[in-house]
Amino acid sequence: MLRLLRTTTFRVALLYLCLFLGSVGVILGVVYRSTAGFVESQLHEAIGEDIGALREQFDRRGLPGLIDAVRVRSAAPHTNSIYLVMAPGGVALAGNLSGWPGGAPDEQGWLHFTVADTGGPSGGPATARAVSFALPGGLRLLVGRDMSELDSVRRQIVSSLGWIFAVTAALGVAGGVLLSRSVLHRIEAINRTTRRIIDGDLSGRVARSGNGDEIDRLAGNLNAMLDRIEGLMAGLRQVTENIAHDLRTPLTRLRTRIELTLLREDEEPEAYRAALQDALAEADRLLSIFTALLSIAQVESRAQREDFRPVDLAEVAETAADLYEPLAEEKGLAFTTEIRERPVVQGNAQLLAQAVANLLDNAVKYTPPGGRVVLTVDRNRVTVADSGPGIPPDQRDAVLRRFVRLDDARATPGNGLGLSLVDAVARLHRAHLELDDNRPGLRASLVLPEA
Numbered sequence: 001m002l003r004l005l006r007t008t009t010f011r012v013a014l015l016y017l018c019l020f021l022g023s024v025g026v027i028l029g030v031v032y033r034s035t036a037g038f039v040e041s042q043l044h045e046a047i048g049e050d051i052g053a054l055r056e057q058f059d060r061r062g063l064p065g066l067i068d069a070v071r072v073r074s075a076a077p078h079t080n081s082i083y084l085v086m087a088p089g090g091v092a093l094a095g096n097l098s099g100w101p102g103g104a105p106d107e108q109g110w111l112h113f114t115v116a117d118t119g120g121p122s123g124g125p126a127t128a129r130a131v132s133f134a135l136p137g138g139l140r141l142l143v144g145r146d147m148s149e150l151d152s153v154r155r156q157i158v159s160s161l162g163w164i165f166a167v168t169a170a171l172g173v174a175g176g177v178l179l180s181r182s183v184l185h186r187i188e189a190i191n192r193t194t195r196r197i198i199d200g201d202l203s204g205r206v207a208r209s210g211n212g213d214e215i216d217r218l219a220g221n222l223n224a225m226l227d228r229i230e231g232l233m234a235g236l237r238q239v240t241e242n243i244a245h246d247l248r249t250p251l252t253r254l255r256t257r258i259e260l261t262l263l264r265e266d267e268e269p270e271a272y273r274a275a276l277q278d279a280l281a282e283a284d285r286l287l288s289i290f291t292a293l294l295s296i297a298q299v300e301s302r303a304q305r306e307d308f309r310p311v312d313l314a315e316v317a318e319t320a321a322d323l324y325e326p327l328a329e330e331k332g333l334a335f336t337t338e339i340r341e342r343p344v345v346q347g348n349a350q351l352l353a354q355a356v357a358n359l360l361d362n363a364v365k366y367t368p369p370g371g372r373v374v375l376t377v378d379r380n381r382v383t384v385a386d387s388g389p390g391i392p393p394d395q396r397d398a399v400l401r402r403f404v405r406l407d408d409a410r411a412t413p414g415n416g417l418g419l420s421l422v423d424a425v426a427r428l429h430r431a432h433l434e435l436d437d438n439r440p441g442l443r444a445s446l447v448l449p450e451a
């Protein structure tokens with residue numbers, strides 16, 4: 001309950017309730033004033049007429065006339081009028097009041113008193129007001145009204161005012177509680193899901209109401225974010241497993257080699273030397289895997305492109321070609337470089353050269369002797385085409401993943417990391433790597449965004 005009262009919705013509901021009660025109060029206040037004021041002014045008017053009539057009686061017929069008139073009026077059944085004619089000695093001559101009321105008149109000359117004290121027309125206790133006049137000869141006349149009617153009107157208005165206030169307040173509080181309960185309920189569902197995720201269960205999703213309001217949209221965004229995180233986590237787990245798996249083989253090999261060497265006790269020093277050299281080569285291979293993995297990770301983690309400079313793509317291609325041309329020729333491959341344009345792109349020249357070199361490395365490595373390798377630079381793409389076995393269309397996504405090597409490639413040395421780096425470099429440059437059929441062979445293109 002306390003949490004409910006602390007919700008924003010409840011506070012807003014409460015604020016509106018206060019505003020509403022305020023305006024209801026003002027309206028009821030105006031109604032009260034006009035109703036009670038109307039009754040009051042009517043009473044005043046009636047008293048005024050009474051006074052006029054009695055004075056006329058006094059003027060025309062003297063004291064007996066006045067006493068007569070007062071007697072007749074006082075005797076009227078169910079009257080709410082109050083009269084009293086008083087002789088100088090405090091003797092009541094006529095009227096329906098047993099004694100002159102105490103208290104001093106207010107600024108307007110009104111006497112306020114309670115009728116029960118002096119025995120008024122209604123018998124019971126009631127408030128009354130009256131005006132008094134001094135008549136010639138020390139006589140005093142009091143004309144007034146029993147105000148019970150006005151009082152009851154007032155009481156009624158006040159009591160209905162109280163009811164309206166109470167019902168409005170109750171409705172408002174109940175509405176606020178209901179409203180914040182439903183909001184709290186939905187927020188609680190989100191909180192439960194988040195707690196489950198904090199506890200390690202990434203599969204949890206927030207249930208959506210489907211009405212498209214702000215909470216529903218928030219839930220949708222949360223779910224989309226969770227999907228993304230789950231995907232990333234799965235990818236990360238896959239990579240970690242791959243790394244662990246692929247590093248085990250060379251490490252085991254290294255260990256076996258050392259163990260075997262230790263077991264051979266009677267060998268010549270030359271044999272030990274050869275075994276150590278093998279172990280060194282194996283360690284180098286391991287190191288190269290780590291280096292390759294690290295550079296992929298570095299490229300992938302580099303979110304900003306602050307060190308990007310204008311890079312001449314043709315120059316990048318030529319640098320890589322200079323490195324691989326001798327290797328290609330040594331293997332008996334025809335190597336050609338076609339620079340059709342010299343595009344300048346924003347990027348990191350070293351990484352771009354590494355990517356082109358990796359493509360050339362694959363082409364030279366997987367194309368059998370007698371084949372050819374063509375390096376082309378176009379308006380916004382660098383292409384390496386070869387006449388080797390190529391990559392089947394359904395494997396073209398897979399070879400971009402770390403450690404993935406096709407069965408045909410098992411005979412050649414490699415770690416399955418070259419294309420992963422090319423892909424990472426491409427994405428860093430907002431470019432993409434296209435693998436196509438060269439009929440026969442592979443055509444790998446690094447396609448950079450148009451300037």
Ligand SMILES: Nc1ncnc2c1ncn2[C@@H]1O[C@H](COP(=O)(O)OP(=O)(O)OP(=O)(O)O)[C@@H](O)[C@H]1O
Pocket residue numbers: 362363366367386388389390391399404405406407408409413414415416417418419420442
């Ligand atoms: N030009 C190509 N022709 C045929 N197959 C290729 C070619 N380039 C890549 N592949 C296939 O894609 C796989 C992945 O290539 P990638 O460059 O990532 O790794 P790798 O060459 O095996 O090892 P590394 O590049 O790490 O030394 C290769 O093992 C090979 O099966």
Ligand SMILES: [Mg+2]
Pocket residue numbers: 358361362414417418419
């Ligand atoms: Mg490679």
